[in-house]
Amino acid sequence: MTAYKKITHKDIEFLKKICGSDRVIYGSDIHEDFSHDELAGIRRYPDVVVEVKSRDEVSAIMKYAWENNIPVTPRGQGTGLVGAAVPVKGGILLSLVRMNSILELDEDNLTLTVEPGVLLMEISKYVEAHDLFYPPDPGEKSATIGGNINTNAGGMRAVKYGVTRDFIRGLEVVLPNGNVVQMGGKIVKDSSGYSLKDLIIGSEGTLGIVTKAILRLLPLPKVAISLLVPFPTLEMAIETVPKIIKSKNIPTAIEYMERRVILNAEDYLGKKFPDATSDAYILLTFDGNTREDVEKKYENVAHICLDAGAIDVFISDTQERQESIWSARGAFLEAIKSSTTEMDECDVVVPRKNVATFIRFTREIEKDLDIRIASFGHAGDGNLHVYLLKDEMDDETYKRKLKAAFDRLYAKGEELGGHVSGEHGIGYAKREYLKATAGDDYMQLLRNIKNAFDPKNILNPDKICCD
Amino acid sequence: MNILVCIKQVPGTSDVEVDEKTGVLKREGIDSKINPYDLYALETALKIREEKGGKITVLSMGPPQAAQVIRESYMMGADEGALLTDRKFAGADVLATAYTLSQGIRKLGKFDLIICGKMTTDGDTAQVGPEIAEYLDVPHVSNVRKILSITDKLITVEMDMPETVEIQEVLFPCLITVEKGIYTPRLPSFKLKLKTLNKDVPYITFKDLKDQDVYHYGLNGSPTQVLKVFPPPKNQVSEIWNDKGVVLGKRLADKLKELKFIRE
Numbered sequence: 247m248t249a250y251k252k253i254t255h256k257d258i259e260f261l262k263k264i265c266g267s268d269r270v271i272y273g274s275d276i277h278e279d280f281s282h283d284e285l286a287g288i289r290r291y292p293d294v295v296v297e298v299k300s301r302d303e304v305s306a307i308m309k310y311a312w313e314n315n316i317p318v319t320p321r322g323q324g325t326g327l328v329g330a331a332v333p334v335k336g337g338i339l340l341s342l343v344r345m346n347s348i349l350e351l352d353e354d355n356l357t358l359t360v361e362p363g364v365l366l367m368e369i370s371k372y373v374e375a376h377d378l379f380y381p382p383d384p385g386e387k388s389a390t391i392g393g394n395i396n397t398n399a400g401g402m403r404a405v406k407y408g409v410t411r412d413f414i415r416g417l418e419v420v421l422p423n424g425n426v427v428q429m430g431g432k433i434v435k436d437s438s439g440y441s442l443k444d445l446i447i448g449s450e451g452t453l454g455i456v457t458k459a460i461l462r463l464l465p466l467p468k469v470a471i472s473l474l475v476p477f478p479t480l481e482m483a484i485e486t487v488p489k490i491i492k493s494k495n496i497p498t499a500i501e502y503m504e505r506r507v508i509l510n511a512e513d514y515l516g517k518k519f520p521d522a523t524s525d526a527y528i529l530l531t532f533d534g535n536t537r538e539d540v541e542k543k544y545e546n547v548a549h550i551c552l553d554a555g556a557i558d559v560f561i562s563d564t565q566e567r568q569e570s571i572w573s574a575r576g577a578f579l580e581a582i583k584s585s586t587t588e589m590d591e592c593d594v595v596v597p598r599k600n601v602a603t604f605i606r607f608t609r610e611i612e613k614d615l616d617i618r619i620a621s622f623g624h625a626g627d628g629n630l631h632v633y634l635l636k637d638e639m640d641d642e643t644y645k646r647k648l649k650a651a652f653d654r655l656y657a658k659g660e661e662l663g664g665h666v667s668g669e670h671g672i673g674y675a676k677r678e679y680l681k682a683t684a685g686d687d688y689m690q691l692l693r694n695i696k697n698a699f700d701p702k703n704i705l706n707p708d709k710i711c712c713d
Numbered sequence: 714m715n716i717l718v719c720i721k722q723v724p725g726t727s728d729v730e731v732d733e734k735t736g737v738l739k740r741e742g743i744d745s746k747i748n749p750y751d752l753y754a755l756e757t758a759l760k761i762r763e764e765k766g767g768k769i770t771v772l773s774m775g776p777p778q779a780a781q782v783i784r785e786s787y788m789m790g791a792d793e794g795a796l797l798t799d800r801k802f803a804g805a806d807v808l809a810t811a812y813t814l815s816q817g818i819r820k821l822g823k824f825d826l827i828i829c830g831k832m833t834t835d836g837d838t839a840q841v842g843p844e845i846a847e848y849l850d851v852p853h854v855s856n857v858r859k860i861l862s863i864t865d866k867l868i869t870v871e872m873d874m875p876e877t878v879e880i881q882e883v884l885f886p887c888l889i890t891v892e893k894g895i896y897t898p899r900l901p902s903f904k905l906k907l908k909t910l911n912k913d914v915p916y917i918t919f920k921d922l923k924d925q926d927v928y929h930y931g932l933n934g935s936p937t938q939v940l941k942v943f944p945p946p947k948n949q950v951s952e953i954w955n956d957k958g959v960v961l962g963k964r965l966a967d968k969l970k971e972l973k974f975i976r977e
Contacts, residue, residue: 518897560900
């Protein structure tokens, strides 16, 4: 493979000609934010940041980069956790946040067409005002929909509704050579050849650049009630989850949380949680169209919880009550982050039945390696967010313990029938673990797919696969 | 400690509609809830009971379906409750409401401490609490944002005034109205729901009250003449400052001080 071309004055001039000089930032004017994401340890500045405003700009830039062999890394809000948006080979960082228009609400087809830079919170606000519902609900509401599509983000309502992939009807994608392809559309069914749309979803910006997305909407459920269920121990809490799932009363969300994480969130937000007297909680949400309907659903589950040893079942049925719980839940990641000096995460997903086993295993590691581990996550869909905290360790000890902990966690995840990432992606940081668990044939297929889209390897190189 | 908490049932959302002809709030099909400020009042009572022991009675006034808010108070831990309900109470303004509640309180017995929320989210007057205290002839402190201490004789509280914070000592019996945020209200308990499923919500009607003059209650007892009821425009006040550097920093710091987020 030939070496990438270094960015020169001439390249900058070209980019300025396409986008105007105020949307092309280079050299020491590049803000530090563009050199990293929210978590992954990796840092690297791009040579130039371009804030694109249209598909045609993206296409012209990709064509130029293709012809000149310049690496390009697409980026949304930079809220990723595995370094997927970090330009590890330098070159052009393509920021899509200014492509942030909601283009069309089609109430006949129940779709919303958006540009990639629209924020998740803007989407929910917009569609809910029309009594419609975009169910994927990741904790980070300031992420872009483009980023969500590229990681196939899941979020808290996955138990009942599924993940981002289940709510994307169509995509407009600029290929690495600058050509534009439409994938899917406002159609419910599609058996027309390989589903390229589904390959782009979760591709972490390595196959093409999403410049437009058609989202699938549902009617907005009118009533949502949450139950906050305290348990004496985390094990008891998590062991209750399969019983709930088995009961066929499917909640929209089943989250678990530990007291120590709740206390972190109280400190971080300066607000008290409605109850923090028990060691562990599960948080369930039910939705429906009438209060009676939702109450009937939750009462069955409330009894299951009490029979399984829950201390009580608290009911959150008004906007203020929901706010007091979910604002804390939404702040968990930031709260844990602010409780330590540095941290890294494991976003493993295991079959739901094995969640308790995996959590017990994290406790063992915490003891064996003497490293503080905080966790919370989606007990209902088996996707756990396990955080390894540096606290007062020196860099070398931290690195060593991190490696030892990750090796064991991912191996355990695989042993339990799980995968490396449930929703945060592989990016740069988790490539080794994907390689170690996916097998050679699988990895070769991934590389072949990358090669089919991007034979010059200029689009977000060195992500997902490593040699 | 014998504590009484006054609560009100309000619409579950701020997106309410008013019937253009009658000027009356359209309540049909709208979910209702306990006035959010009253949850702080009830939580304050529960916290005091945890520390000092005693009994909590909850009183509301409204149509029979308002019994739901008393049930919900049972689910949060209230010991007893009662609902003032009678057609003769209908159409009451703040003064008649406060008077009716004070008559209801007299009927229920003697209380060391009466706690109200600062105001309701549907009326927004913040007058009913203090007016109850006047009718009962007990001292009152409004806008209480913190309970500092409680002895057998008195309660010491922090009162949040627009420009200052005042510390007040008040002898029992007395009435306080509490601010949002004094404590985080607990959530209703499913266990208590099961336990209090058959617990009675006693009604107090006109004939149960000592003052039998119908002209003191409801529309008859209300000096307020309502000309028109309409939902207020949505409150979306925002300011944009275009200052820079030190000037902007100082302005921001001054604003934060004014809002009492930081101190000098």
